[in-house]
Amino acid sequence: MKPALTPDELEAALRQIGAERYHNRHPFHRALHDGRLSRGQVQAWALNRYYYQARIPVKDAYLLARLPTPKLRREWRRRIVDHDGDSPGTGGIARWLKLTDGVGLDRARVESTAEILPTTRFAVDAYVHFVQERSLLEAIASSLTELFSPTIISERVSGMLANYPWVTQETLAYFTPRLTQAPRDSDFALAYVRDHAITPEQQQAAQDALRFKCDVLWSMLDALDYAYVSPGRIPSGAFLPSA
Amino acid sequence: MKPALTPDELEAALRQIGAERYHNRHPFHRALHDGRLSRGQVQAWALNRYYYQARIPVKDAYLLARLPTPKLRREWRRRIVDHDGDSPGTGGIARWLKLTDGVGLDRARVESTAEILPTTRFAVDAYVHFVQERSLLEAIASSLTELFSPTIISERVSGMLANYPWVTQETLAYFTPRLTQAPRDSDFALAYVRDHAITPEQQQAAQDALRFKCDVLWSMLDALDYAYVSPGRIPSGAFLPSA
Numbered sequence: 001m002k003p004a005l006t007p008d009e010l011e012a013a014l015r016q017i018g019a020e021r022y023h024n025r026h027p028f029h030r031a032l033h034d035g036r037l038s039r040g041q042v043q044a045w046a047l048n049r050y051y052y053q054a055r056i057p058v059k060d061a062y063l064l065a066r067l068p069t070p071k072l073r074r075e076w077r078r079r080i081v082d083h084d085g086d087s088p089g090t091g092g093i094a095r096w097l098k099l100t101d102g103v104g105l106d107r108a109r110v111e112s113t114a115e116i117l118p119t120t121r122f123a124v125d126a127y128v129h130f131v132q133e134r135s136l137l138e139a140i141a142s143s144l145t146e147l148f149s150p151t152i153i154s155e156r157v158s159g160m161l162a163n164y165p166w167v168t169q170e171t172l173a174y175f176t177p178r179l180t181q182a183p184r185d186s187d188f189a190l191a192y193v194r195d196h197a198i199t200p201e202q203q204q205a206a207q208d209a210l211r212f213k214c215d216v217l218w219s220m221l222d223a224l225d226y227a228y229v230s231p232g233r234i235p236s237g238a239f240l241p242s243a
Numbered sequence: 244m245k246p247a248l249t250p251d252e253l254e255a256a257l258r259q260i261g262a263e264r265y266h267n268r269h270p271f272h273r274a275l276h277d278g279r280l281s282r283g284q285v286q287a288w289a290l291n292r293y294y295y296q297a298r299i300p301v302k303d304a305y306l307l308a309r310l311p312t313p314k315l316r317r318e319w320r321r322r323i324v325d326h327d328g329d330s331p332g333t334g335g336i337a338r339w340l341k342l343t344d345g346v347g348l349d350r351a352r353v354e355s356t357a358e359i360l361p362t363t364r365f366a367v368d369a370y371v372h373f374v375q376e377r378s379l380l381e382a383i384a385s386s387l388t389e390l391f392s393p394t395i396i397s398e399r400v401s402g403m404l405a406n407y408p409w410v411t412q413e414t415l416a417y418f419t420p421r422l423t424q425a426p427r428d429s430d431f432a433l434a435y436v437r438d439h440a441i442t443p444e445q446q447q448a449a450q451d452a453l454r455f456k457c458d459v460l461w462s463m464l465d466a467l468d469y470a471y472v473s474p475g476r477i478p479s480g481a482f483l484p485s486a
Contacts, residue, residue, distance in 0.1 A: 021479050118458035119465065122365040129372060211480070215361035218478055219466070222362065225476075226469040235461055236264050237454070 007194040010203050014144060014193070014210055021214035022145060024152040026221040028229065033155050035163020037229070039103065040241020042164065044228045046100045047239050048120040048220065051113050053096045057083040059128045063139050075188055082181050095174035102171025115239035119223035123216045130212060137202060141193050141209035145217065146186035150179055250437040253446050257387060257436070257453055264457035265388060267395040269464040271472065276398050278406020280472070282346065283484020285407065287471045289343045290482050291363045291463065294356050296339045300326040302371045306382050318431055325424050338417035345414025358482035362466035366459045373455060380445060384436050384452035388460065389429035393422055 005013065023029055031037050032045060060079045067073045085091025100110045109115065131139040153175045160167045197206040227234045234240060248256065266272055274280050275288060303322045310316045328334025343353045352358065374382040396418045403410045440449040470477045477483060 027476070117462075118455075119362055119366070119462045122369040122459075122462060123362070125372070126365040126368055129368070212361075215478070215480075216365075219360075219362045219365060222469050222476070222478065223462070223465065226465050231473045233270070233465070235458070235465065237458075 002200055004198065004200050005203055010197060010206070011190065011194060013203075013207055014141075014190075015147065017207060017210050017214065018145065018148040021211060021218065022148040022152070023214070023217040023221055024148065024155065026218060026225075028221040028225040029152070029156075031229065033159030033163075035159065038241070039164075039166065041228045042167075043100075043103050043105055043241055044239050045224055046096075046103050047105055047110055048116045048224060050096055050100060050110050051116050051120055052124050052220065053083070053093050054111075054113070055124050055128055057093070059131050062128065062132045063136075066136050066139065079185055082177070092174060092178070095177075099171050099174050102168060103166070115237070117223045117227055117238050118235065120220050123219045123223075127213065127216045130209075134209065135205065137193065137196050138205050138209040140189050141197070141206040142213040143189045144186060144193065144210050145213050146182040147190065149182045149186075153178055153182075245443055247441065247443050248446055253440060253449070254433065254437060256446075256450055257384075257433075258390065260450060260453050260457065261388070261391040264454060264461065265391040265395070266457070266460040266464055267391065267398065269461060269468075271464040271468040272395070272399075274472065276402030276406075278402065281484070282407075282409060284471045285410075286343075286346050286348055286484055287482055288467055289339075289346050290348055290353055291359045291467060293339055293343060293353050294359045294363055295367050295463070296326070296336050297354075297356070298367050298371055300336070302374050305371065305375045306379075309379050309382065322424075322428060325420070335417060335421070338420075342414050342417050345411060346409070358480070360466045360470055360481050361478065363463050366462045366466075370456065370459045373452075377452065378448065380436065380439050381448050381452040383432050384440070384449040385456040386432045387429060387436065387453050388456050389425040390433065392425045392429075396421055396425075 028045075032042065037045075057080045060076060060083070064073055064076050064080065067076055081091070083092040085094055088094075097107055097110065101107065113121075127142070130142060134142075157172050157175050160172060161169065193206050197203045226232075227238060228241075271288075275285065280288075300323045303319060303326070307316055307319050307323065310319055324334070326335040328337055331337075340350055340353065344350065356364075370385070373385060377385075400415050400418050403415060404412065436449050440446045469475075470481060471484075
């Protein structure tokens with residue numbers, strides 16, 4: 001095992017993982033942002049990604065349950081408030097449903113999650129199980145993909161508004177608060193990892209946790225691309241775009 | 244909810260699910276058996292499928308732990324013996340390693356599972372978690388893909404021997420005992436499901452469990468096909484065939 005990294009070296013190694021593996025580099029995302037997808041393909045993305053959004057506060061509740069102090073739990077609890085809101089129609093999940101409304105999907109169909117790709121379910125559930133089963137350090141480190149999300153969100157919003165006439169600013173309302181929430185959350189998680197990943201083993205585990213999370217997001221796009229773009233083989237029972 | 248099915252109607256419905264969704268219908272399997280894959284693509288299949296083989300006795304141990312009587316546990320325990328063997332070098336996992344030897348893969352590389360596709364890991368782990376978390380009826384019903392495996396095994400063995408000069412009968416030694424083990428195991432599981440899935444809700448749950456398991460196997464082949472065949476985009480960190 002190599003000697004321990006300094007906190008700055010560890011942070012640089014984590015940022016390098018994002019530069020190599022974050023899903024902004026996936027061909028499906030490039031196609032989404034560049035306007036090369038049909039409405040049905042954008043619907044398939046929004047419908048599948050809903051399952052990820054819907055499970056994030058569950059993932060965060062499992063993590064919350066494992067945090068040892070009120071201070072840490074107050075910090076992490078904000079994530080659940082962000083996603084679930086304070087009243088009906090508020091919060092990230094409700095805003096994602098505005099996106100699925102905006103691209104023309106029926107809400108009950110989206111909320112049932114019956115038509116998502118099996119790989120979407122397996123990948124998202126793997127993330128929830130990871131946070132339940134691994135060390136607290138690994139669970140927190142797996143959230144660090146948020147370090148890289150402001151860039152992809154900016155690209156996504158400007159690209160989708162420019163390229164799809166049926167996408168409006170209101171449809172993309174999910175993303176605006178994420179531009180401030182994600183950096184606040186990832187600042188906290190990064191500081192925690194810098195402080196608690198001390199030994200080479202812990203530093204390796206933190207990096208592996210971030211790689212795992214990048215794999216979750218990447219696997220979801222591989223499955224969308226395979227089913228709906230190239231070669232375009234939709235598995236039995238999954239969402240069929242109309243025409 | 245519809246009225247309850249008779250046991251024969253339930254069995255027919257389960258067999259129909261296999262006819263529609265079992266992975267013998269996947270284009271990757273057709274290509275594998277028809278000799279249209281390169282050695283590197285066959286290696287990728289064998290390396291990824293190893294993770295499934297290696298986790299099956301773990302899945303069966305979780306199921307064993309939930310069975311209420313010595314009689315039922317004796318029945319299910321045979322599956323673990325079949326996979327883990329009675330001494331070093333025996334059992335299904337050891338025979339699968341003969342297959343990965345035969346196609347030219349280093350054993351340590353296979354056994355580490357470090358280079359499998361993330362989707363393979365997520366799908367197989369989803370199966371293990373399903374057996375831990377769902378009802379005993381659903382856990383047992385999810386094994387019923389074995390009803391359909393003798394056909395695919397026959398096709399696989401004859402097709403691979405005919406089409407790949409570097410595949411021998413010894414390489415495929417894994418499959419021969421499965422032709423008798425799988426029907427014995429699926430006869431037991433089918434009898435259990437016929438006896439215990441009485442209400443429409445239980446019958447629906449049993450069918451959904453079999454659909455879930457078909458999705459696990461199908462998702463693994465989607466990921467192999469996407470990474471190694473069409474379009475052929477291997478994710479970061481996964482097995483790279485040499486030349």
